[in-house]
Amino acid sequence: MVHAFSSDIQAKDNTQRNITNQQSHNDNDQITIILNDIIKKISTQKKELDEQLELLAKARTDQEKEKIQSKIDTIEQTIADQEDSFEMILTAGIDLGTDETAAKKDFDWQQDLIEIIQPFLRELHELTENKRKLDNLHFRINFYQQQIEKINEVLKHISKINQENLQTEALAEFERINQKWQDQLDEGRHLFEVAQLQRDEMIQFKTEQERSFFNYLQEFYEGRGATLFLALTAFISVYLMMLLILKFFGLLLNGRDKKRNYFQRLILVLYYFMTVIFALTAFFYVLEARDDAVMTGIMIVILISIAWVLKNSIPAFFEELRLLLNTGSAREGECISYNGITMQIGSLHYYTNLTNPLLPGLKLRLTLSELAKYVSRPVSKDEPWFPCKVGDYVMLYGDIYGKVKNITLENIVLSLPDGTMPITYTIEDFLYATPRNFSLGFVATTTFGLDVKHFEMSTVEIPGILTEGIHQGILKESFGVSLIDLSVHFAKADLSILEYEIIANFDGAAANEFYSIIRALQRYAVQICNEQQWISITE
Numbered sequence: 168m169v170h171a172f173s174s175d176i177q178a179k180d181n182t183q184r185n186i187t188n189q190q191s192h193n194d195n196d197q198i199t200i201i202l203n204d205i206i207k208k209i210s211t212q213k214k215e216l217d218e219q220l221e222l223l224a225k226a227r228t229d230q231e232k233e234k235i236q237s238k239i240d241t242i243e244q245t246i247a248d249q250e251d252s253f254e255m256i257l258t259a260g261i262d263l264g265t266d267e268t269a270a271k272k273d274f275d276w277q278q279d280l281i282e283i284i285q286p287f288l289r290e291l292h293e294l295t296e297n298k299r300k301l302d303n304l305h306f307r308i309n310f311y312q313q314q315i316e317k318i319n320e321v322l323k324h325i326s327k328i329n330q331e332n333l334q335t336e337a338l339a340e341f342e343r344i345n346q347k348w349q350d351q352l353d354e355g356r357h358l359f360e361v362a363q364l365q366r367d368e369m370i371q372f373k374t375e376q377e378r379s380f381f382n383y384l385q386e387f388y389e390g391r392g393a394t395l396f397l398a399l400t401a402f403i404s405v406y407l408m409m410l411l412i413l414k415f416f417g418l419l420l421n422g423r424d425k426k427r428n429y430f431q432r433l434i435l436v437l438y439y440f441m442t443v444i445f446a447l448t449a450f451f452y453v454l455e456a457r458d459d460a461v462m463t464g465i466m467i468v469i470l471i472s473i474a475w476v477l478k479n480s481i482p483a484f485f486e487e488l489r490l491l492l493n494t495g496s497a498r499e500g501e502c503i504s505y506n507g508i509t510m511q512i513g514s515l516h517y518y519t520n521l522t523n524p525l526l527p528g529l530k531l532r533l534t535l536s537e538l539a540k541y542v543s544r545p546v547s548k549d550e551p552w553f554p555c556k557v558g559d560y561v562m563l564y565g566d567i568y569g570k571v572k573n574i575t576l577e578n579i580v581l582s583l584p585d586g587t588m589p590i591t592y593t594i595e596d597f598l599y600a601t602p603r604n605f606s607l608g609f610v611a612t613t614t615f616g617l618d619v620k621h622f623e624m625s626t627v628e629i630p631g632i633l634t635e636g637i638h639q640g641i642l643k644e645s646f647g648v649s650l651i652d653l654s655v656h657f658a659k660a661d662l663s664i665l666e667y668e669i670i671a672n673f674d675g676a677a678a679n680e681f682y683s684i685i686r687a688l689q690r691y692a693v694q695i696c697n698e699q700q701w702i703s704i705t706e
Contacts, residue, residue, distance in 0.1 A: 201364055202253060204357060209249045216242045252361045304366040311359035318352045394457040401449040409442040432492045487535035491515055501543035502550070505531060506576055507594045509552050512543060525552035526574055555604045560584070560678035563592075563600035568681060584679045605678035608651075610670060613685050614658065615692045617665040618702035625665045630655045633695055637669060640691035646684060649677035664704050667692075 216239065223235045325345050330338060413435075454463045477484075489495035493515060497503060502511045503521070510521040510531055519538055521531040555561050555571050561581070562568045569581030572589055579597045582589040592600070603609070621629065633655040641647050652672040659666050669688045677684065696703040 198364065201360060205249050205253045205361065208354075208357060209246055209253075212242050212246045212249070216246070252365060301366065301369055304362055304369070307362045308359065308366065311355050311362060315352065315355045315359060318348055318355060321348050322352065391459060391462060394454060394459045394462055397457070398450045398453040398462075401453045402446045405449040406442060406446040409438075409445060413438060413442075436488065436491055483536060483539070486539045490535050490539055495539060497538050497541045497543040500546070502546050503541040503543045505541075507598050508576060509550065511546065512538070523552050525556055528557075529574060529576065531576060554598070554602045555606070559604050559606035559675075560681065561602040561604050561606075563597070563602050567600070568605075570679070604675075605681060606675040608672070608674050609678060609681070610672050611681065611684045611688065612671075613669050613688045615655075615667045615669060615689070616704040617667070617696070618704055619660065619663060619665055621665060621701055622660065625660065626657050629665075629701070630657055630667065632699060633667065633669070633692060636695040636698075637671075637688060637691040640694070641671065641684075641687060644683075644687055646673065646677040646680040649673045649675075 219235055219239045219242065223232060223239065226232045226235055322345070325341075325348065328341065330341060451463065451466070454466065486495060490497060493499050497512060499512055499515050502509050504510075505521065508523060508526075508529070510523055510529075513520040513522060515535075517535055518532050519535065521533060523529045553574075555574075557571050557574055559571045560568070561571060563581075567581075569590065570584050570586070571579065572582045572586065573580040576594070578591050578593055580589050580591050615633075617625070617629065634653060637655065638650075638653045641650050641653060650671065650673055654670050656668050656670065657665070658668045669692060671684065671688060673684065693703055695701075
């Protein structure tokens with residue numbers, strides 16, 4: 168049973184192998200027929216060329232010579248094309264290209280840069296050569312197909328002519344022209360088949376090559392891929408090693424003054440520059456050691472492209488270099504105004520951190536190119552970093568009172584003391600509103616009126632009694648401990664009222680009780696009037 172099963176499998180394999188061999192044999196027969204046909208065409212064209220050369224020798228007028236010479240050129244070009252087609256079918260479109268002498272001549276541009284990237288350009292040309300050949304064959308196939316269709320239309324039209332009524336000379340010319348178009352049809356079909364065969368051979372060869380795609384990957388991994396990996400490893404290793412050396416010396420000098428002088432900064436910039444140079448040197452050394460001229464050319468082209476793109480940035484580069492040396496428009500330790508907020512410049516690096524000592528949660532990071540747009544100034548002794556901080560109580564426009572809930576570089580949020588009903592202002596609008604920070608201490612004022620019948624005691628006695636009574640009352644309140652001073656002043660008098668102004672000075676701890684303080688001042692003023700039997704008047 169097992170033996171029979173194995174015999175069946177072997178028979179099927181043999182049958183499949185025979186079919187494959189038969190197909191290959193048929194393809195080879197077809198190729199042989201076309202190759203023989205090409206040689207016959209070449210022989211025919213050469214005989215016709217000899218005839219035209221004899222006619223050229225016998226021609227007398229210039230017009231005849233030009234006409235015959237044109238035919239000779241066409242025949243010679245046809246013979247050359249047939250010979251190229253013969254070789255192309257045999258080699259599946261593979262071409263060794265120009266020889267070494269010709270290649271050197273093509274790239275002799277007297278420029279060292281072009282000579283360096285020459286291997287890269289040559290390999291790129293070879294990579295696209297088969298694609299260009301296939302495109303050319305597709306074009307030729309379409310062209311011959313259109314020619315065949317046109318010739319068939321002409322022959323169809325010729326076949327409609329009645330030959331019986333033609334005279335002998337006309338019939339001879341008719342047959343000549345008919346034969347001419349028949350020959351052109353045979354030639355077109357032949358060229359069409361040759362172009363098709365060339366295309367099929369190239370596609371088949373390309374397919375066979377694609378089957379070994381993993382072999383290409385393996386070759387790349389073992390060859391150019393390994394080279395690129397080793398070069399990048401060398402670059403990164405040298406770069407990190409240089410940075411570690413810098414970090415080591417930084418730790419050694421950590422106990423000294425952290426503020427660097429001009430020469431220390433200059434040495435640091437030169438060190439970074441040499442770090443990049445050494446890393447690139449290690450990268451190209453690996454490429455040179457691996458003898459990979461193509462990869463070297465690619466890297467040089469990339470570096471030159473980067474330099475070309477950045478050529479217009481050279482002035483900005485020098486400005487950033489001045490900043491790193493602390494000799495630019497913005498300097499370390501000084502401050503700038505960013506969106507209306509005063510920010511202090513930290514240690515200068517490619518990314519420089521800016522902070523506000525009053526607002527520790529407010530931080531900004533700027534690149535050197537952005538920082539170069541600002542002009543810094545020294546920090547004054549009592550620098551007003553910002554009118555308030557989170558948690559302070561401020562008043563805007565003289566009547567909008569609220570608690571600072573949040574501050575960002577763009578906005579500030581105010582709310583009621585309990586955090587409700589938040590209102591967002593831009594920093595620009597907030598500063599325009601001339602905010603007053605009550606958390607730094609404030610004065611609460613209110614007015615109070617009495618009847619003019621108390622005019623005789625209005626200037627001295629009444630202000631004294633009100634001051635003492637209101638002061639004692641405020642001390643009983645929860646915010647009384649924050650009271651610094653309180654006074655009542657006679658403000659003015661008219662025909663119906665004596666007006667007094669109550670002024671109470673508090674420290675910032677009572678800022679959240681501002682409206683309660685105003686109400687308490689009025690309440691104790693009314694209470695004292697009732698005790699003294701004074702007639703109070705409200706406007």
